[in-house]
Amino acid sequence: MNQNASSIFFERYADHHDIEGAVTSFASDALIHFNTYPTMNIDAYKQLGAVFLTGFPDLKAKVEEQIISGDTIITRAFWSGTHAGTFNGIPATGKTYRAPGIVIDRIKDGKIVERHSVDDLLGLMQQLGVIPMP
Numbered sequence: 001m002n003q004n005a006s007s008i009f010f011e012r013y014a015d016h017h018d019i020e021g022a023v024t025s026f027a028s029d030a031l032i033h034f035n036t037y038p039t040m041n042i043d044a045y046k047q048l049g050a051v052f053l054t055g056f057p058d059l060k061a062k063v064e065e066q067i068i069s070g071d072t073i074i075t076r077a078f079w080s081g082t083h084a085g086t087f088n089g090i091p092a093t094g095k096t097y098r099a100p101g102i103v104i105d106r107i108k109d110g111k112i113v114e115r116h117s118v119d120d121l122l123g124l125m126q127q128l129g130v131i132p133m134p
Contacts, residue, residue, distance in 0.1 A: 005112045006066065006073040006105045014061035014079075019049045027111040034117045055087025061101075075103040079119060083128050090130055097127040 005025040013022035023042050026032075032040040034048065053059055059081040067074040080098040083090075101119035105112045125131040 004066075004068070004073060005107055005110060006075050006103065007063070009112070010061050010063055010075065010077065013049060014059060014077075017053055017057075017059070019046050019053070022049070025112050026115075027108065027113045030111070030113050030115065032115045032117070034115075035119060035121060051088065052081075054085045055083060055090075055092075056081030056097075057084050058082050071107050073105045073107060075105070077101050077103070079124075087128075090128070093128050093130075095128050097124045099123045099127070 009022050009025040012018045012025070023046055026042055026045075028042065030042060032042075032045045034040065034045075037048070040048065059079065061077045061079050063075055063077045065076040078098055078100050080096065082096045083093045085092055099120040100123075101117065104116040106114040122131065126133050
């Protein structure tokens with residue numbers, strides 16, 4: 001994977017669990033849109049990242065594809081991990097999950113200025129047994 005702002009984020013956050021290093025990929029005033037959460041700034045996104053790493057200390061992302069077009073980078077990845085810690089108030093289940101995600105980053109001056117991220121949180125919760133499968 002080329003070393004662009006998006007790939008640096010995935011490497012630092014998903015491979016090394018380095019939240020501070022990961023957010024250096026973002027402009028200081030970046031806007032982050034994650035699923036149906038309200039729009040976040042960098043500080044809120046760091047808190048969300050910590051929630052996932054607390055619940056899934058072995059969290060990983062496998063980047064399947066990256067498409068770069070102009071100032072936009074689209075990343076298709078699969079997230080996986082073991083629910084070994086509390087996640088959003090849910091005690092550890094010991095179950096593993098694997099769920100897809102799509103990230104669309106807009107880049108300016110080598111930094112992410114806007115991110116749209118959609119991840120299968122319903123699938124995650126179903127795999128943990130918190131929400132029943134249909």
